[in-house]
Amino acid sequence: MMKIKYSLHTLRLAQALLATRTRQHRCFSGAIEKSNNFFFRQLFDTESCTYTYLLGDSDTREAVLIDPVLEQAERDAKLITELGFKLIYAMNTHMHADHITGTGRLKSLLPGSRSVIGKSSGAQADIHLCDGEAVRFGCHQLVACSTPGHTNGCFTFVCHEQCMAFTGDALLIRGCGRTDFQEGSPETLYHSVHSRIFTLPDHFKVYPAHDYKGQTASSVGEEKKYNPRLTKSLEEFVQIMDNLNLPYPKKIDESIPANKVCGLF
Numbered sequence: 001m002m003k004i005k006y007s008l009h010t011l012r013l014a015q016a017l018l019a020t021r022t023r024q025h026r027c028f029s030g031a032i033e034k035s036n037n038f039f040f041r042q043l044f045d046t047e048s049c050t051y052t053y054l055l056g057d058s059d060t061r062e063a064v065l066i067d068p069v070l071e072q073a074e075r076d077a078k079l080i081t082e083l084g085f086k087l088i089y090a091m092n093t094h095m096h097a098d099h100i101t102g103t104g105r106l107k108s109l110l111p112g113s114r115s116v117i118g119k120s121s122g123a124q125a126d127i128h129l130c131d132g133e134a135v136r137f138g139c140h141q142l143v144a145c146s147t148p149g150h151t152n153g154c155f156t157f158v159c160h161e162q163c164m165a166f167t168g169d170a171l172l173i174r175g176c177g178r179t180d181f182q183e184g185s186p187e188t189l190y191h192s193v194h195s196r197i198f199t200l201p202d203h204f205k206v207y208p209a210h211d212y213k214g215q216t217a218s219s220v221g222e223e224k225k226y227n228p229r230l231t232k233s234l235e236e237f238v239q240i241m242d243n244l245n246l247p248y249p250k251k252i253d254e255s256i257p258a259n260k261v262c263g264l265f
């Protein structure tokens, strides 16, 4: 009797394990399939409403930081040190216009780290990424996916094995990056989001560079359904973007020149 009970239990356990593995496989698209040693932390800068993301491999202790803000560089370096990570890449999704990047400052606070940005950004960095190239940290990787439109050099960093997309200012939660300065183009942005982000599986989480309404994350499926701008036709989207009438970011005049040189102006 005991033997039969044990067998049924084993069968159920095997079924549960199989279901978990099948779910993992759905978002596995070429990267190494390992997730139990993945570290993730979302950080926020209240002045610019910028999200910075710390991603790490808890076995090798290698970590990357996405979109750090200059004024928070000491906070970020302290956290990375406290957690026992070694920062290898300080990355930017694009050349920001509203705040100065923390990558240059972090390089001196955490020697050995290198700055990363898309080649088409026109900004200085140790490593310039082109579309499809990846950075690795431990057994994880972020694939650079070119998503211009807010600026020419905007990239979305996709962690396929964790089903996560760091969309910078291309796709915001229920919004998107403005297209009225730098090399902004609503047509290009619409095409980028629809062809590069909305083609990811619906369950991929969306982590933007900013949120102004207190939201922290979304998903591809959610944005495809509820984004008030990007659910519209291209013509309607262009109309919306051309009539946003947003004031220029307060720090635009200092941010752009500084961000051309890793924030070390």
Ligand SMILES: N[C@@H](CCC(=O)N[C@@H](CSS)C(=O)NCC(=O)O)C(=O)O
Pocket: 048, 096, 097, 098, 169, 175, 176, 177, 178, 179, 210, 246, 247, 248, 249, 250, 251
């Ligand atoms: N008030 C802020 C700037 C707000 C702003 O313009 N945000 C940008 C992203 S940072 S360049 C944006 O694209 N917003 C889109 C939107 O619909 O709000 C400041 O002064 O810094």
